[in-house]
Amino acid sequence: MTQKYWLKIMSKKYIVFDLDDTLYYEIDYLKSAYQEIATSVSEKDSPSIYAQMLDLYTQKKDVFEFLSLKYDLDKASLLKTYREHFPHITLRNGVKQVLEFLKTQNVKMGLLTDGRSQTQRNKIKALDIEHYFDKIIISEEIGTEKPHPQNYKAFIDTAESYFYIADNPNKDFITPNLLGWHTIMIEDEQQQKIHACKENLTPDYKAQKKSTWEGLFKLIN
Ligand SMILES: [Mg+2]
Incomplete structure (x- = not known):
């Protein structure tokens, strides 16, 4: 075995990514679902219904309760549309370049x-990213949610080093930190993330590094 070959084996990495608010902004999913629902309520009035829904969301009001009362709709079916519609969403800036390069x-x-x-x-x-991944783990399919170790251990194979690249210190980094993975938090330079981060998290919960997508290359190379 040549040294070069050995080095190549040794440097084998497995880079695991989070989806929501990491590869795309979850607020874009919400807007996409609201658009679909507004159109289904009334094609003609959809722009004003959509604007009102967003307004209520910003005020932290119950958007589906409002719609169900005003238009006599079933709240459960609104929620079903929210969860099951095919979304119009796009990758965050810089994501595609990183995925392509790594591929x-x-x-x-x-x-x-x-x-x-x-x-x-x-x-x-919708994001057209399935072909990049060797493995996709979704909590409902595996039966446990982050930070359950099972969700992370599902990736462990012959790779030499593991990375988790995500956005939410409340649940994303504690387990990979304990497993000895590299953890990187993608910064929210556009201030668009949906979930607030809890304060007073212990260091175990935090990512080892923070980066923008553009800066990520330098960290993983
Ligand atoms: Mg996330």
Whole structure:
């Protein structure tokens, strides 16, 4: 075995990504679902219904309660549309370049996300990213949610080093930190993330590094 070959084996990486608010902004999913629902309520009035829904969301009001009362609709079916519609969403800036580069380097990649199977699968299809990943773990399909170790251990194979690249210190980094993975938090430079981060998290919960997508290359190379 040549030294070069050995070094190549040794440097084998497995890079696992989170989906929501990491590869795309979850607020874009919400807007896409609201658009679909507004159109289904009334094609003609959809712009004003959509604007009102967004307004209520910003005020932290119950958007579906409002719609169900005003238009005599079933709240459960609104929620079903929200979860099951095919979304119009796009990757965050810089994501595609990173995924493409890693693919050309034959780096193994995975996707680890919480949520319902159909909702998350639709997002993956809409973003056209399935072909990048060697393995996709969705909490509903595996039966446990982050930070359950099972969700992370599902990726462990012959790779030499593991990375988890995600956005939410409340649940994303504690387990991979304990497993000895590299953890990187993608910064929210556009201030668009949906979930606030809890304060007073212990260091175990935090990512080892923070980066923008553009800066990520330097960290993983
Ligand atoms: Mg996330």
